[in-house]
Amino acid sequence: MPAQLLPVSGFIVAPGKIKFADDHALQELIMRINAGSLAYLRVPAPLVYRWASLCGRWSPDLQTFVAQVLRHTGNLDNFLVQSAAVDHHHGPHGLLEASITAAELVMNPRHDPRSLQPLPAEVDDIEQVCSVAAFLFDIGKVFDPLPSEDRPRGADATLLPYSDLSRCWRSSWKALANRNPVVAAWLHHLGRAAPSKAVAVEIARRLTRNAVKASWRMQSSLHLV
Numbered sequence: 001m002p003a004q005l006l007p008v009s010g011f012i013v014a015p016g017k018i019k020f021a022d023d024h025a026l027q028e029l030i031m032r033i034n035a036g037s038l039a040y041l042r043v044p045a046p047l048v049y050r051w052a053s054l055c056g057r058w059s060p061d062l063q064t065f066v067a068q069v070l071r072h073t074g075n076l077d078n079f080l081v082q083s084a085a086v087d088h089h090h091g092p093h094g095l096l097e098a099s100i101t102a103a104e105l106v107m108n109p110r111h112d113p114r115s116l117q118p119l120p121a122e123v124d125d126i127e128q129v130c131s132v133a134a135f136l137f138d139i140g141k142v143f144d145p146l147p148s149e150d151r152p153r154g155a156d157a158t159l160l161p162y163s164d165l166s167r168c169w170r171s172s173w174k175a176l177a178n179r180n181p182v183v184a185a186w187l188h189h190l191g192r193a194a195p196s197k198a199v200a201v202e203i204a205r206r207l208t209r210n211a212v213k214a215s216w217r218m219q220s221s222l223h224l225v
Helices: 025-035 045-055 058-075 076-081 094-107 123-136 139-143 150-156 170-179 181-191 197-216
Strands: none
Touching: 025 045, 025 170, 045 094, 058 076, 058 139, 058 170, 058 181, 076 094, 076 123, 076 139, 094 123, 094 139, 094 197, 123 181, 123 197, 150 197, 170 181, 181 197
C-alpha cells in the first residue's frame, strides 16, 4: 500500500516553480518509490512517509544534493532494499531505515520513529546540513551490499563513514559547490576523516556521528509494517 498521505506542505511543488533541471528531483524520486516506476521495490509506506517529511525540512540545495548522490552512485536499488548491517536493521530496507532515523535524530534527539511523530517545523541551517550528512553517512554500503558489523566501528574513538564520502559524492558535491559554496564547504568538512581545527565543525561532526550511532541502537520498526 503506497503512503497515500504524503506530507503535501513543503513537499510537492508546482511544475511552474522549477528553475533548474534538478530542482525537486528528490521529491520526484520519493514519489516514484511511493507509487511510480520504483514501486516494485516495495519500500514500506512508513519509510516513504518519513523520508518525505525529512525532504520538507531540508533546503532545496540539500534536497538536490541528496538526489544527485543517490543517482550518481548507480546503486540506488541497493540503497532502497538492502539491510544496514548484521547487528542492526538487518532486514530488507534496513539501510534506508537506519539512514532516515539518523537524519531524524539530528533534528530531534528524542524522536521516536515508530510513532511517525512530526519533525520540528523549523530546523536551523547547520542542523539541516548535519541531517543530510547523517542520512548519507553510510551511503558507501551500496558498493558492498554484503552486510557487516557496525558496532566495532562505533567502539573506535572517532566514528568514520563506512567509506570515503568524498569519493561517493564527488560529482554531486561539485554541483553543490557551484550552487551553494558555504553548504558545500560544511559537507566537505563533515565527510572528512581528518579532524578539523574549527570548534564549530567538530561540534557539527559530533552531532552527526552521535545521531548515526543512536540510529544503530534504535529497534527497527519494519516488522510492524
